[in-house]
Amino acid sequence: MDIELGIQNVARPVNFSTEQSADEVSKTIAQSVSNGTTIDLTDDKGRRIIVPAGALGYAIIGSDTKHAVGFGAL
Numbered sequence: 001m002d003i004e005l006g007i008q009n010v011a012r013p014v015n016f017s018t019e020q021s022a023d024e025v026s027k028t029i030a031q032s033v034s035n036g037t038t039i040d041l042t043d044d045k046g047r048r049i050i051v052p053a054g055a056l057g058y059a060i061i062g063s064d065t066k067h068a069v070g071f072g073a074l
Contacts (some may be wrong), residue, residue: 001025003041005049006057014051015042021062029059 005014018025018041019024025041032039032053039051 002062004060004062005039005051006059007051008055008057014049016041016047016049019044025059025061027052030055058070 001017001020003014003016003018003025007014018043020028028041029039031037033056036053039049039053039056041049043049
């Protein structure tokens with residue numbers, strides 16, 4: 001599952017992949033924002049991504065499909 005978190009006052013989003021389902025990620029983010037705590041997620045490499053819920057600008061929870069960019073002659 002690909003995740004993109006936009007952080008307020010930060011130019012670049014935080015992008016990572018996780019083995020958690022979209023429902024699990026969405027629930028974690030919603031609970032953290034509701035409670036005013038930190039959003040604590042783990043990527044597919046075992047790293048923890050911790051963001052203060054109050055700093056979250058947006059979250060995009062996508063599929064686990066990677067997009068490829070190709071260049072070639074038509």
